[in-house]
Amino acid sequence: MNEEHPQSESLSTQKTLIQTLAVPLSIVIAGALIAGAVLFGLRGNTTPPTAVVPNAPVAQDAGGTLENMKPIAQDDHIRGNPDAPIKIVEYSDTECPFCKRFHETMKQVMGEYGDTGKVAWVYRHFPLDQLHSKARKEAEALECAGAQGGNDMFWKYADRLYEITESNNRLDPTELPKIATYVGIDVAKFNDCLSSGTYAEHVANDLENAVATGGRGTPWSIFVAPDGSKLPINGAQPYEAVKQLIEQNLKGS
Amino acid sequence: MSIVLRNYQYVLLSFLAGTSVLGFAILLPNLKLISLVLGDNAVSLGDKLALLVKLLGSLATNFTQLSALTTVLISLLVGVNVSLMLYLYRRQKTGLSRSGIAVSTFGTTMGMFGVGCATCGSLVLTGLLSTVGGLWILALLPFRGQELGVIGVIALGYTTYFFVQKISSPVTCEIK
Numbered sequence: 535m536n537e538e539h540p541q542s543e544s545l546s547t548q549k550t551l552i553q554t555l556a557v558p559l560s561i562v563i564a565g566a567l568i569a570g571a572v573l574f575g576l577r578g579n580t581t582p583p584t585a586v587v588p589n590a591p592v593a594q595d596a597g598g599t600l601e602n603m604k605p606i607a608q609d610d611h612i613r614g615n616p617d618a619p620i621k622i623v624e625y626s627d628t629e630c631p632f633c634k635r636f637h638e639t640m641k642q643v644m645g646e647y648g649d650t651g652k653v654a655w656v657y658r659h660f661p662l663d664q665l666h667s668k669a670r671k672e673a674e675a676l677e678c679a680g681a682q683g684g685n686d687m688f689w690k691y692a693d694r695l696y697e698i699t700e701s702n703n704r705l706d707p708t709e710l711p712k713i714a715t716y717v718g719i720d721v722a723k724f725n726d727c728l729s730s731g732t733y734a735e736h737v738a739n740d741l742e743n744a745v746a747t748g749g750r751g752t753p754w755s756i757f758v759a760p761d762g763s764k765l766p767i768n769g770a771q772p773y774e775a776v777k778q779l780i781e782q783n784l785k786g787s
Numbered sequence: 788m789s790i791v792l793r794n795y796q797y798v799l800l801s802f803l804a805g806t807s808v809l810g811f812a813i814l815l816p817n818l819k820l821i822s823l824v825l826g827d828n829a830v831s832l833g834d835k836l837a838l839l840v841k842l843l844g845s846l847a848t849n850f851t852q853l854s855a856l857t858t859v860l861i862s863l864l865v866g867v868n869v870s871l872m873l874y875l876y877r878r879q880k881t882g883l884s885r886s887g888i889a890v891s892t893f894g895t896t897m898g899m900f901g902v903g904c905a906t907c908g909s910l911v912l913t914g915l916l917s918t919v920g921g922l923w924i925l926a927l928l929p930f931r932g933q934e935l936g937v938i939g940v941i942a943l944g945y946t947t948y949f950f951v952q953k954i955s956s957p958v959t960c961e962i963k
Binding site: 632635636639765766767768769770771772774775777778779781782785 | 819841847
Protein backbone atom coordinates (compact mmCIF):
# COMPACT_ATOMS: atom_id res chain seq x y z
CA MET A 535 0.00 0.00 0.00
CA ASN A 536 2.78 2.36 0.91
CA GLU A 537 4.39 1.73 -2.43
CA GLU A 538 1.15 2.49 -4.27
CA HIS A 539 0.77 5.89 -2.74
CA PRO A 540 3.70 7.63 -4.42
CA GLN A 541 2.66 5.98 -7.69
CA SER A 542 -0.85 7.43 -7.53
CA GLU A 543 0.65 10.77 -6.54
CA SER A 544 2.89 10.65 -9.57
CA LEU A 545 -0.06 9.74 -11.78
CA SER A 546 -2.02 12.62 -10.32
CA THR A 547 0.90 15.01 -10.97
CA GLN A 548 1.14 13.77 -14.53
CA LYS A 549 -2.58 14.23 -15.02
CA THR A 550 -2.41 17.78 -13.66
CA LEU A 551 0.53 18.53 -15.90
CA ILE A 552 -1.34 17.25 -18.96
CA GLN A 553 -4.41 19.26 -17.98
CA THR A 554 -2.30 22.36 -17.46
CA LEU A 555 -0.55 22.01 -20.77
CA ALA A 556 -3.55 20.89 -22.83
CA VAL A 557 -4.96 24.33 -23.46
CA PRO A 558 -1.83 26.33 -24.24
CA LEU A 559 -0.43 23.50 -26.32
CA SER A 560 -3.57 23.00 -28.38
CA ILE A 561 -3.86 26.74 -28.98
CA VAL A 562 -0.21 27.08 -29.95
CA ILE A 563 -0.33 24.06 -32.28
CA ALA A 564 -3.57 25.19 -33.88
CA GLY A 565 -2.28 28.71 -34.38
CA ALA A 566 1.04 27.54 -35.75
CA LEU A 567 -0.54 25.14 -38.21
CA ILE A 568 -3.04 27.65 -39.55
CA ALA A 569 -0.50 30.48 -39.66
CA GLY A 570 1.97 28.19 -41.43
CA ALA A 571 -0.56 27.22 -44.03
CA VAL A 572 -1.53 30.82 -44.69
CA LEU A 573 2.08 31.96 -44.81
CA PHE A 574 3.17 29.29 -47.26
CA GLY A 575 0.04 29.80 -49.28
CA LEU A 576 0.79 33.50 -49.68
CA ARG A 577 4.41 32.91 -50.47
CA GLY A 578 3.91 30.72 -53.49
CA ASN A 579 0.52 31.78 -54.85
CA THR A 580 -0.42 28.31 -53.92
CA THR A 581 -3.33 28.36 -51.58
CA PRO A 582 -5.13 25.49 -53.18
CA PRO A 583 -8.42 26.06 -54.87
CA THR A 584 -10.78 23.30 -55.70
CA ALA A 585 -8.87 20.37 -56.95
CA VAL A 586 -5.33 19.83 -55.79
CA VAL A 587 -2.34 18.43 -57.60
CA PRO A 588 -1.42 15.49 -55.43
CA ASN A 589 2.01 14.91 -56.93
CA ALA A 590 3.14 18.48 -57.32
CA PRO A 591 6.82 18.83 -56.50
CA VAL A 592 7.67 20.84 -53.40
CA ALA A 593 10.29 22.95 -55.14
CA GLN A 594 7.76 24.25 -57.61
CA ASP A 595 5.35 24.97 -54.81
CA ALA A 596 7.79 27.36 -53.25
CA GLY A 597 8.96 28.83 -56.55
CA GLY A 598 5.71 29.02 -58.52
CA THR A 599 5.17 32.54 -59.70
CA LEU A 600 2.73 34.19 -62.04
CA GLU A 601 5.63 35.58 -64.05
CA ASN A 602 6.37 32.02 -65.18
CA MET A 603 3.19 32.10 -67.26
CA LYS A 604 3.97 31.13 -70.84
CA PRO A 605 3.29 34.19 -73.00
CA ILE A 606 0.02 34.09 -74.89
CA ALA A 607 0.85 32.96 -78.40
CA GLN A 608 -0.74 31.85 -81.66
CA ASP A 609 -0.90 28.22 -80.61
CA ASP A 610 -3.11 29.20 -77.67
CA HIS A 611 -6.85 28.77 -77.81
CA ILE A 612 -8.27 32.23 -77.47
CA ARG A 613 -11.95 33.11 -77.26
CA GLY A 614 -12.70 36.71 -78.08
CA ASN A 615 -10.40 39.48 -79.20
CA PRO A 616 -6.75 38.35 -78.99
CA ASP A 617 -5.79 42.00 -78.48
CA ALA A 618 -8.28 42.57 -75.67
CA PRO A 619 -6.95 44.76 -72.85
CA ILE A 620 -7.85 42.08 -70.32
CA LYS A 621 -6.97 38.43 -70.74
CA ILE A 622 -8.00 35.60 -68.48
CA VAL A 623 -5.77 32.56 -68.87
CA GLU A 624 -7.52 29.53 -67.46
CA TYR A 625 -5.76 26.26 -66.67
CA SER A 626 -8.51 23.68 -66.55
CA ASP A 627 -9.32 20.00 -66.07
CA THR A 628 -12.31 18.72 -68.04
CA GLU A 629 -13.28 16.27 -65.29
CA CYS A 630 -13.13 18.76 -62.43
CA PRO A 631 -16.66 19.75 -61.39
CA PHE A 632 -15.51 23.22 -60.48
CA CYS A 633 -13.97 23.72 -63.90
CA LYS A 634 -17.34 22.79 -65.36
CA ARG A 635 -18.91 25.43 -63.15
CA PHE A 636 -16.25 28.03 -63.99
CA HIS A 637 -16.60 27.27 -67.70
CA GLU A 638 -20.16 28.58 -67.48
CA THR A 639 -18.97 31.60 -65.52
CA MET A 640 -16.41 32.38 -68.21
CA LYS A 641 -19.03 31.96 -70.94
CA GLN A 642 -21.10 34.52 -69.08
CA VAL A 643 -18.06 36.82 -68.85
CA MET A 644 -17.49 36.49 -72.59
CA GLY A 645 -21.15 37.14 -73.24
CA GLU A 646 -20.79 40.51 -71.56
CA TYR A 647 -17.22 41.54 -72.35
CA GLY A 648 -16.19 39.32 -75.27
CA ASP A 649 -18.33 40.88 -77.97
CA THR A 650 -17.02 44.34 -77.20
CA GLY A 651 -13.44 43.09 -77.36
CA LYS A 652 -12.61 43.97 -73.77
CA VAL A 653 -11.84 40.48 -72.49
CA ALA A 654 -10.15 37.47 -74.08
CA TRP A 655 -10.35 33.97 -72.61
CA VAL A 656 -7.31 31.75 -73.06
CA TYR A 657 -7.78 28.05 -72.37
CA ARG A 658 -4.91 25.81 -71.25
CA HIS A 659 -4.89 22.23 -69.98
CA PHE A 660 -4.35 21.23 -66.37
CA PRO A 661 -5.44 17.58 -66.09
CA LEU A 662 -5.06 16.18 -62.58
CA ASP A 663 -4.13 12.60 -63.34
CA GLN A 664 -4.30 11.18 -59.83
CA LEU A 665 -7.81 12.42 -59.36
CA HIS A 666 -9.20 12.36 -62.89
CA SER A 667 -7.41 9.76 -64.97
CA LYS A 668 -9.57 10.47 -68.02
CA ALA A 669 -8.89 14.19 -68.11
CA ARG A 670 -5.58 14.03 -69.98
CA LYS A 671 -7.07 12.13 -72.92
CA GLU A 672 -10.02 14.50 -72.95
CA ALA A 673 -7.60 17.42 -73.12
CA GLU A 674 -5.98 15.77 -76.13
CA ALA A 675 -9.44 15.32 -77.66
CA LEU A 676 -9.97 19.08 -77.43
CA GLU A 677 -6.68 19.61 -79.23
CA CYS A 678 -7.61 17.07 -81.92
CA ALA A 679 -10.87 18.90 -82.51
CA GLY A 680 -8.96 22.17 -82.77
CA ALA A 681 -6.46 20.63 -85.19
CA GLN A 682 -9.26 19.72 -87.59
CA GLY A 683 -11.59 22.65 -87.28
CA GLY A 684 -9.46 25.46 -85.92
CA ASN A 685 -10.01 27.65 -82.89
CA ASP A 686 -13.80 27.74 -83.22
CA MET A 687 -14.02 23.96 -83.32
CA PHE A 688 -11.78 23.72 -80.26
CA TRP A 689 -14.22 25.87 -78.28
CA LYS A 690 -17.27 24.14 -79.70
CA TYR A 691 -15.88 20.78 -78.66
CA ALA A 692 -14.87 22.11 -75.23
CA ASP A 693 -18.32 23.61 -74.63
CA ARG A 694 -20.01 20.34 -75.54
CA LEU A 695 -17.67 18.22 -73.42
CA TYR A 696 -18.15 20.42 -70.36
CA GLU A 697 -21.89 20.36 -71.01
CA ILE A 698 -22.27 16.58 -71.04
CA THR A 699 -19.64 15.39 -68.57
CA GLU A 700 -20.90 14.56 -65.10
CA SER A 701 -17.36 15.35 -63.87
CA ASN A 702 -15.16 13.44 -61.43
CA ASN A 703 -14.00 11.01 -64.13
CA ARG A 704 -17.49 9.92 -65.08
CA LEU A 705 -17.42 10.68 -68.80
CA ASP A 706 -17.40 7.48 -70.83
CA PRO A 707 -14.46 7.66 -73.31
CA THR A 708 -16.81 6.46 -76.05
CA GLU A 709 -18.46 9.85 -75.80
CA LEU A 710 -15.39 11.58 -77.23
CA PRO A 711 -15.99 10.52 -80.88
CA LYS A 712 -19.70 11.15 -80.36
CA ILE A 713 -18.91 14.74 -79.42
CA ALA A 714 -16.77 14.91 -82.57
CA THR A 715 -19.78 13.86 -84.62
CA TYR A 716 -21.97 16.33 -82.74
CA VAL A 717 -19.71 19.28 -83.49
CA GLY A 718 -19.29 18.17 -87.09
CA ILE A 719 -15.73 17.03 -87.57
CA ASP A 720 -14.38 13.93 -89.32
CA VAL A 721 -14.60 11.20 -86.70
CA ALA A 722 -12.09 8.88 -88.36
CA LYS A 723 -9.46 11.61 -88.44
CA PHE A 724 -10.36 12.57 -84.92
CA ASN A 725 -9.88 8.99 -83.69
CA ASP A 726 -6.55 8.72 -85.48
CA CYS A 727 -5.38 11.92 -83.88
CA LEU A 728 -6.51 10.81 -80.44
CA SER A 729 -4.93 7.37 -80.61
CA SER A 730 -1.66 8.72 -82.01
CA GLY A 731 -1.05 10.91 -78.98
CA THR A 732 -0.05 13.81 -81.24
CA TYR A 733 -1.02 16.38 -78.63
CA ALA A 734 0.16 14.57 -75.51
CA GLU A 735 3.23 16.76 -75.28
CA HIS A 736 1.22 19.94 -75.77
CA VAL A 737 -1.05 18.97 -72.88
CA ALA A 738 1.95 18.03 -70.72
CA ASN A 739 3.54 21.41 -71.43
CA ASP A 740 0.39 23.24 -70.40
CA LEU A 741 0.24 21.26 -67.17
CA GLU A 742 3.89 21.98 -66.43
CA ASN A 743 3.30 25.67 -67.00
CA ALA A 744 0.26 25.66 -64.72
CA VAL A 745 2.36 24.26 -61.87
CA ALA A 746 5.21 26.66 -62.63
CA THR A 747 2.83 29.61 -62.24
CA GLY A 748 1.79 28.39 -58.80
CA GLY A 749 -1.29 26.41 -59.77
CA ARG A 750 -2.11 23.73 -57.24
CA GLY A 751 -5.61 22.87 -58.31
CA THR A 752 -8.27 23.57 -60.84
CA PRO A 753 -9.63 25.81 -62.09
CA TRP A 754 -6.52 27.95 -61.83
CA SER A 755 -6.69 31.26 -63.68
CA ILE A 756 -4.39 34.17 -64.23
CA PHE A 757 -5.99 37.54 -64.78
CA VAL A 758 -3.82 39.69 -67.04
CA ALA A 759 -4.63 43.37 -66.57
CA PRO A 760 -4.28 46.02 -69.30
CA ASP A 761 -0.89 47.08 -67.87
CA GLY A 762 0.33 43.47 -68.04
CA SER A 763 0.20 42.87 -64.30
CA LYS A 764 -1.10 39.48 -63.23
CA LEU A 765 -3.52 38.38 -60.55
CA PRO A 766 -4.20 34.81 -59.45
CA ILE A 767 -7.76 33.53 -59.34
CA ASN A 768 -8.07 30.33 -57.37
CA GLY A 769 -11.02 28.07 -57.92
CA ALA A 770 -14.46 28.61 -59.33
CA GLN A 771 -15.03 32.17 -58.21
CA PRO A 772 -18.47 33.64 -58.78
CA TYR A 773 -19.26 35.71 -61.85
CA GLU A 774 -19.72 38.83 -59.74
CA ALA A 775 -16.17 38.59 -58.40
CA VAL A 776 -14.67 38.16 -61.88
CA LYS A 777 -16.82 41.03 -63.15
CA GLN A 778 -15.60 43.22 -60.29
CA LEU A 779 -11.98 42.53 -61.23
CA ILE A 780 -12.71 43.33 -64.89
CA GLU A 781 -14.56 46.53 -64.11
CA GLN A 782 -11.93 47.88 -61.75
CA ASN A 783 -9.19 47.16 -64.29
CA LEU A 784 -11.10 48.65 -67.19
CA LYS A 785 -11.45 51.88 -65.21
CA GLY A 786 -7.71 52.37 -65.21
CA SER A 787 -7.14 51.49 -68.85
CA MET B 788 -27.87 28.24 -23.40
CA SER B 789 -30.84 30.57 -23.46
CA ILE B 790 -29.38 32.30 -20.37
CA VAL B 791 -26.42 33.32 -22.50
CA LEU B 792 -28.28 34.02 -25.71
CA ARG B 793 -30.76 36.33 -23.98
CA ASN B 794 -27.91 38.76 -23.44
CA TYR B 795 -27.40 40.79 -26.62
CA GLN B 796 -23.68 41.22 -25.91
CA TYR B 797 -23.15 37.49 -26.14
CA VAL B 798 -25.29 37.27 -29.25
CA LEU B 799 -23.18 40.00 -30.83
CA LEU B 800 -19.98 38.26 -29.78
CA SER B 801 -21.23 34.96 -31.25
CA PHE B 802 -22.17 36.71 -34.46
CA LEU B 803 -18.80 38.46 -34.80
CA ALA B 804 -16.77 35.35 -33.99
CA GLY B 805 -18.87 33.16 -36.30
CA THR B 806 -18.81 35.55 -39.25
CA SER B 807 -15.07 36.11 -38.85
CA VAL B 808 -14.39 32.39 -39.06
CA LEU B 809 -16.77 31.99 -42.00
CA GLY B 810 -15.31 34.95 -43.89
CA PHE B 811 -11.77 33.75 -43.33
CA ALA B 812 -12.64 30.25 -44.51
CA ILE B 813 -14.28 31.48 -47.69
CA LEU B 814 -11.58 33.99 -48.61
CA LEU B 815 -8.70 31.67 -47.75
CA PRO B 816 -8.18 30.35 -51.33
CA ASN B 817 -7.68 33.85 -52.65
CA LEU B 818 -5.53 35.47 -49.98
CA LYS B 819 -2.87 36.20 -52.58
CA LEU B 820 -5.34 37.91 -54.90
CA ILE B 821 -6.80 39.85 -51.98
CA SER B 822 -3.40 40.97 -50.72
CA LEU B 823 -2.42 42.16 -54.22
CA VAL B 824 -5.65 44.10 -54.73
CA LEU B 825 -5.72 45.57 -51.22
CA GLY B 826 -2.11 46.67 -51.61
CA ASP B 827 -2.75 48.37 -54.94
CA ASN B 828 -3.04 52.12 -54.44
CA ALA B 829 -4.65 52.56 -57.84
CA VAL B 830 -7.72 50.61 -56.68
CA SER B 831 -10.29 52.62 -54.75
CA LEU B 832 -11.40 51.57 -51.28
CA GLY B 833 -14.90 50.97 -52.61
CA ASP B 834 -13.60 48.58 -55.26
CA LYS B 835 -11.45 46.78 -52.72
CA LEU B 836 -14.42 46.24 -50.41
CA ALA B 837 -16.65 45.27 -53.31
CA LEU B 838 -14.19 42.57 -54.37
CA LEU B 839 -14.04 41.16 -50.85
CA VAL B 840 -17.82 41.01 -50.63
CA LYS B 841 -18.17 39.42 -54.06
CA LEU B 842 -15.53 36.81 -53.36
CA LEU B 843 -17.68 35.68 -50.43
CA GLY B 844 -20.08 34.37 -53.04
CA SER B 845 -17.63 31.55 -53.68
CA LEU B 846 -19.26 29.68 -50.81
CA ALA B 847 -21.85 28.77 -53.42
CA THR B 848 -19.50 28.17 -56.36
CA ASN B 849 -16.24 26.90 -54.92
CA PHE B 850 -17.41 24.53 -52.20
CA THR B 851 -19.08 21.15 -52.30
CA GLN B 852 -22.38 20.92 -50.50
CA LEU B 853 -20.65 18.96 -47.73
CA SER B 854 -17.83 21.43 -47.29
CA ALA B 855 -20.16 24.42 -47.45
CA LEU B 856 -22.36 22.83 -44.81
CA THR B 857 -19.49 21.93 -42.46
CA THR B 858 -17.91 25.37 -42.93
CA VAL B 859 -21.13 27.15 -41.99
CA LEU B 860 -21.78 24.80 -39.06
CA ILE B 861 -18.25 25.18 -37.73
CA SER B 862 -18.51 28.97 -37.93
CA LEU B 863 -21.83 28.90 -36.12
CA LEU B 864 -20.54 26.57 -33.43
CA VAL B 865 -17.33 28.56 -32.94
CA GLY B 866 -19.45 31.68 -32.40
CA VAL B 867 -21.65 29.93 -29.82
CA ASN B 868 -18.63 28.33 -28.14
CA VAL B 869 -16.85 31.64 -27.70
CA SER B 870 -19.88 33.16 -25.96
CA LEU B 871 -20.41 30.14 -23.75
CA MET B 872 -16.76 30.08 -22.76
CA LEU B 873 -16.79 33.78 -21.90
CA TYR B 874 -19.99 33.38 -19.89
CA LEU B 875 -18.52 30.49 -17.91
CA TYR B 876 -15.31 32.37 -17.34
CA ARG B 877 -17.15 35.40 -16.00
CA ARG B 878 -19.50 33.36 -13.83
CA GLN B 879 -16.85 31.31 -12.18
CA LYS B 880 -13.29 31.27 -13.35
CA THR B 881 -12.83 27.63 -12.40
CA GLY B 882 -16.04 26.68 -14.13
CA LEU B 883 -14.31 26.85 -17.46
CA SER B 884 -12.45 23.59 -17.60
CA ARG B 885 -9.23 23.21 -19.46
CA SER B 886 -10.47 20.12 -21.22
CA GLY B 887 -13.46 22.08 -22.52
CA ILE B 888 -11.23 24.75 -24.03
CA ALA B 889 -8.89 22.12 -25.41
CA VAL B 890 -11.70 20.25 -27.18
CA SER B 891 -13.15 23.50 -28.46
CA THR B 892 -9.78 24.54 -29.86
CA PHE B 893 -9.32 21.09 -31.33
CA GLY B 894 -12.73 21.30 -32.97
CA THR B 895 -12.00 24.70 -34.46
CA THR B 896 -8.63 23.52 -35.74
CA MET B 897 -10.09 20.40 -37.31
CA GLY B 898 -12.79 22.55 -38.79
CA MET B 899 -10.27 24.92 -40.34
CA PHE B 900 -8.42 21.93 -41.76
CA GLY B 901 -11.60 20.60 -43.21
CA VAL B 902 -13.06 23.76 -44.67
CA GLY B 903 -13.07 24.76 -48.23
CA CYS B 904 -11.89 22.79 -51.07
CA ALA B 905 -14.22 21.01 -53.27
CA THR B 906 -13.45 17.71 -54.92
CA CYS B 907 -10.01 17.38 -53.67
CA GLY B 908 -9.29 18.44 -50.20
CA SER B 909 -9.28 21.05 -47.55
CA LEU B 910 -7.62 24.39 -48.01
CA VAL B 911 -5.49 24.71 -44.92
CA LEU B 912 -4.52 21.07 -44.86
CA THR B 913 -3.59 21.15 -48.53
CA GLY B 914 -1.56 24.31 -48.02
CA LEU B 915 0.37 22.62 -45.27
CA LEU B 916 0.83 19.32 -47.03
CA SER B 917 2.03 21.00 -50.20
CA THR B 918 4.93 22.47 -48.24
CA VAL B 919 6.13 19.02 -47.27
CA GLY B 920 5.27 17.27 -50.52
CA GLY B 921 2.53 15.24 -48.92
CA LEU B 922 -0.44 16.16 -51.08
CA TRP B 923 -0.80 12.56 -52.20
CA ILE B 924 -2.22 11.84 -48.75
CA LEU B 925 -5.35 13.75 -49.71
CA ALA B 926 -5.86 11.52 -52.72
CA LEU B 927 -6.14 8.59 -50.32
CA LEU B 928 -8.94 10.15 -48.31
CA PRO B 929 -12.40 9.40 -49.69
CA PHE B 930 -13.57 12.98 -49.18
CA ARG B 931 -10.17 14.59 -49.84
CA GLY B 932 -9.76 15.99 -46.36
CA GLN B 933 -13.30 17.18 -45.91
CA GLU B 934 -13.61 14.45 -43.28
CA LEU B 935 -11.79 16.80 -40.94
CA GLY B 936 -14.58 19.31 -41.28
CA VAL B 937 -17.06 16.70 -40.08
CA ILE B 938 -14.77 15.83 -37.15
CA GLY B 939 -14.60 19.54 -36.34
CA VAL B 940 -18.40 19.81 -36.29
CA ILE B 941 -18.64 16.82 -33.96
CA ALA B 942 -15.95 18.17 -31.62
CA LEU B 943 -17.52 21.62 -31.48
CA GLY B 944 -20.96 20.09 -31.02
CA TYR B 945 -19.61 18.14 -28.08
CA THR B 946 -18.05 21.23 -26.45
CA THR B 947 -21.26 23.22 -26.95
CA TYR B 948 -23.15 20.45 -25.14
CA PHE B 949 -20.44 20.29 -22.49
CA PHE B 950 -20.54 24.05 -21.82
CA VAL B 951 -24.35 24.10 -21.75
CA GLN B 952 -24.31 21.33 -19.15
CA LYS B 953 -21.81 23.33 -17.11
CA ILE B 954 -23.95 26.45 -17.28
CA SER B 955 -27.10 24.52 -16.36
CA SER B 956 -25.57 22.96 -13.27
CA PRO B 957 -25.55 25.18 -10.18
CA VAL B 958 -22.31 26.61 -8.88
CA THR B 959 -21.82 24.61 -5.71
CA CYS B 960 -19.09 22.99 -3.69
CA GLU B 961 -19.18 19.27 -4.37
CA ILE B 962 -18.74 16.53 -1.77
CA LYS B 963 -15.50 14.75 -2.52
